[in-house]
Amino acid sequence: MSRFWSDLVRELEPYVPGEQPRVADLVKLNTNESPFGPSPAVTAAITAEAAETLRLYPDPQSSALREALATYHGVKPDQVFVGNGSDEVLAHAFVALLKHDAPLLFPDVTYSFYPVYCALFGIDYDTVPLDEAMNVRVADYRRPAGAIILANPNAPTGVALPRDEIRRLLADHPDQPVVVDEAYVDFGGETAIPLIAEHPNLLVVHTMSKSRGLAGLRVGYAIGDAGLIEALVRVKDSFNSYPLGRPVQAGAIASIEDEAYFQDRRAAVIAGRERMTRGLRALGFEVLPSSANFVFARHPDRGGRELAQALRERGVLVRHFSAPRTADFLRITVGTDSQIERLLTALTEILKG
Numbered sequence: 001m002s003r004f005w006s007d008l009v010r011e012l013e014p015y016v017p018g019e020q021p022r023v024a025d026l027v028k029l030n031t032n033e034s035p036f037g038p039s040p041a042v043t044a045a046i047t048a049e050a051a052e053t054l055r056l057y058p059d060p061q062s063s064a065l066r067e068a069l070a071t072y073h074g075v076k077p078d079q080v081f082v083g084n085g086s087d088e089v090l091a092h093a094f095v096a097l098l099k100h101d102a103p104l105l106f107p108d109v110t111y112s113f114y115p116v117y118c119a120l121f122g123i124d125y126d127t128v129p130l131d132e133a134m135n136v137r138v139a140d141y142r143r144p145a146g147a148i149i150l151a152n153p154n155a156p157t158g159v160a161l162p163r164d165e166i167r168r169l170l171a172d173h174p175d176q177p178v179v180v181d182e183a184y185v186d187f188g189g190e191t192a193i194p195l196i197a198e199h200p201n202l203l204v205v206h207t208m209s210k211s212r213g214l215a216g217l218r219v220g221y222a223i224g225d226a227g228l229i230e231a232l233v234r235v236k237d238s239f240n241s242y243p244l245g246r247p248v249q250a251g252a253i254a255s256i257e258d259e260a261y262f263q264d265r266r267a268a269v270i271a272g273r274e275r276m277t278r279g280l281r282a283l284g285f286e287v288l289p290s291s292a293n294f295v296f297a298r299h300p301d302r303g304g305r306e307l308a309q310a311l312r313e314r315g316v317l318v319r320h321f322s323a324p325r326t327a328d329f330l331r332i333t334v335g336t337d338s339q340i341e342r343l344l345t346a347l348t349e350i351l352k353g
């Protein structure tokens, strides 16, 4: 704190990312990173690009990357926006599309960055409770709204909404921007991208951090009607013209081009999730049905904070959130087979004690 702070900064309660401790041999299941590295083609592309052109500014429009993403998703390049991680893409969307006189709506249990952006950008919002089973009920969004944002699959629950429910939500709100944050869609959700053609108010946001093993590269993107994309570009060009460096653009293109690697690794994560879910249920945990690369689980006899602490003492990091509706739960990222083994062994010990 310093007396030079603005009133706005004084009032902020920043998002707290999962910790990144520099301790060897930790089983790190707390930030939904991929347990696998990216395709070797990605590291090769980054190295080659860095060797040649770091002296020069990157393409401010990331045109080659946007073309690759447009081809991949079956849309036009002017329907694609890229940013420095999907957090940055979302930040621009909050300013460009989600700030209105009527409140922005999002679930009471969702990505905790959304209220942080609202505070930063002065956006009025209302939260809509998930139902008892932690599902989004789209009928509950039939109320005055300036805009809507949903994470689908939701975080930190992992629960997915079928595309038909998103379709219903869009039918209810033809005049409001609707943002669907699909950070985890590659692990079993249904993408809303096919709905974009008929819904000029729909923006779908993806990240390369989770399913493509590129959290360290910082690449996220949005797909939507060209009019929505233009709004994001206007904000970007009022903030930072060059959000993606040259090696980053080159690495992201190489990832998109290695489809076989992508499919192989995401299938491995899904298989790991099913193994982890069975193991946790065998230990008495209630595990929400996950379509993500993590599970949200609670034990009838032990609190979330206590379990997270006991796991930490055994070198296993998981994420615990202290809000009332989520305090009983642990959010556990799917790891490698041996990490899942270490998690289950540690929990077995803890629950015996």
Ligand SMILES: *Cc1c(COP(=O)(O)O)cnc(C)c1O
Pocket (backbone or CB within 6 Å): 032, 084, 085, 086, 087, 088, 111, 151, 155, 181, 183, 206, 207, 208, 209, 215, 218, 219, 220
């Ligand atoms: C991880 C995550 C993001 C941010 O991803 P980056 O692209 O790494 O910034 C956005 N939304 C949700 C729901 C996430 O879990």
